[in-house]
Amino acid sequence: MEAAKEQKSVYLREFEAMPATGETWLDDLRRRAMADFERQGFPHRRIEAWKNANLASLAQQHFPPAAPGADIDGYLRKLTESVPDALRMVFVDGHFSARHSDLTDLPEGLRMVSLAEAFEAGDVTTDAHFGRHADTGEHPFAALSTAFARDGALIELAPGTIVERPVVLHYFTSEGGAGMASYPRLLVHAGTGSEVRLVEHHAGVADEPYLTCPVSEIVVDDNAGVRLQHLQESGNGAWHLGVVHVELGRDARFGMHAFSGGARFGRTDVYVNLNGSGAQASLNGLYMVSSGQFADYHTWVRHRTDHGSSEQYFKGVLDGKAESVFDGLIHVAKGAQQTDSQQQNRNLLLSPRATAHSNPRLEIYADDVKCGHGSTVGELDADALFYLRSRGLGEREARRLLIFAFANETLDSMTAPELRDHVEARLANWLDDDRAGGSG
């Protein structure tokens, strides 16, 4: 704990050295968030939500905020080709890069600006929503992010606005971002009856450790719909500790598909509050974890009122000495009658050294509800393997086919189907990396 305390003071000193904005609400918010982080520090294993997380070496290294202006032109083409014809904002090391972004022909009713610009202009939406939802009191990395975030994306949909083109947010860590921290933010406010499809893409080239704490706050007003494709493809050395926080109004809809293949430590905490009657949430995902990697999805789905529905379906494939966590809460408040909530987590272990923690949590205080959950951790089905081989498929090919089939099923629910090829190719490459072979 000594080391952690020392680290806290480094971040605090750094925070205190940053200039105030003069915007009282923002300066107050940041100070409170910093105090929240100071109080909590880097979480240790005695805290229930962090019991499987080994953050010792994160706490030992100091990651100062990354500077703007890194050059990523060489990678840009690959990033943008993945979703053509998108409205696009690119962030490099946490900073908005206008020249890499494409905000031409914004449809009427859609506003997309950088948060730095919005803070500068004293924007009212940011005042009302920025940092108001992600819980800095309970989540140390949400606190660190709110204290340090200086930029991000603000996306605002006027009531009734239907955005047909996908909105893509690339958060890119450059080579220069190694050893540094970035705190990219996303704030979405979807007005009543509006609809938008988002891609939140995290990628990095640095193999050395870096820290990124992306926090997304998504406010979906009555009868509006937001779909989010979340891609965690952070660099091999990354500490990726993110939060996605969603507030849903009456009949509001949120659909998320998450894919996680990067980072040495990749964790995304998803909070969804179903505040209005008939709200719907769907969270799906796939994590692919290799030796030395740790992948973690924590979800908190809170049904606060009646007739809400939610489904969660996460799958993981683990190889070598890999570790993963799925920890999913379904909370149904007293009075949230007629709730329909389902949760499934399935893990496939390709190696005896891999560990998958699967922890469904149900807290149900209403009596007229339909809730179900299931959780499995297993190896490849030996009967299926024999069946395939008995038809002539080689052992390697049979294993590969079964692993691919297991993982690929979750891609049916991708909210950005144009990225399916990208994810399938990643999966195929991963399998080519000799994971399908032998008895390993």
Add this chain to the structure above:
Amino acid sequence: MAMLEIRNLHVSVGGEEILKGIDLAVDVGEVHAIMGPNGSGKSTLAKVLAGHDGYEVTQGEVLYEGEDLLELEPEERARKGVFLGFQYPVEIPGVANTYFLKAAVNAIRKHRGEGEIDAMEFLKHIREKMKLVKMDDALLKRPVNEGFSGGEKKRNEVFQMAVLEPKFAILDETDSGLDIDALRTVAEGVNVMRTPERGFLLITHYQRLLNYIQPDRVHVLLDGRVVKSGDKTLAEELEKSGYALFEDNAA
């Protein structure tokens, strides 16, 4: 020359001997039926021939076209033309039937030094075989056996056999649990494929199958041993008197 020759085969599972010295030879172009009650070792024999690794061969040998079959991996056996129709076909979620079949066809073609099958040619080939087993088109696109009824699964086995055109097919209780229409379809699948170049080993629990497929030889398996072999009249004899007649021989 015998296509398949089993000599003094002893097989154990978890230290318990299930097959206690089987001798059996199937000549090319012949159809043999093995009948026996529950626990006689029928399915063990089928799985050992297909290469399942849950069984330990403690004695004896199996020659397939003169080659030591037991030395081969399951996929090598399949590529050399051995087919097992499973008693309980396995469901494989996420793998479409057509994809699976194409992978199997190509694995066999590759073994023969042929290139991958042309997409149109493959489609034509499977459509033709589907007609033979009266299989519904929709089942092709569905994941292998997933959500199939018992009858559909068995039809799918015969369909796979028809598509893969093995030299030697072992059908493990493919007739069990089928209604008469499905049974006739399965039997027709076998009868159509019955050629002078191909051998069959039909493992069955019920004599009824043999009303539709005329075997060249019938073997009675009891307690891990072939206690009697004969022509098709042996099946009729069994139907009348039951296995009790042979139990003395087994003891």
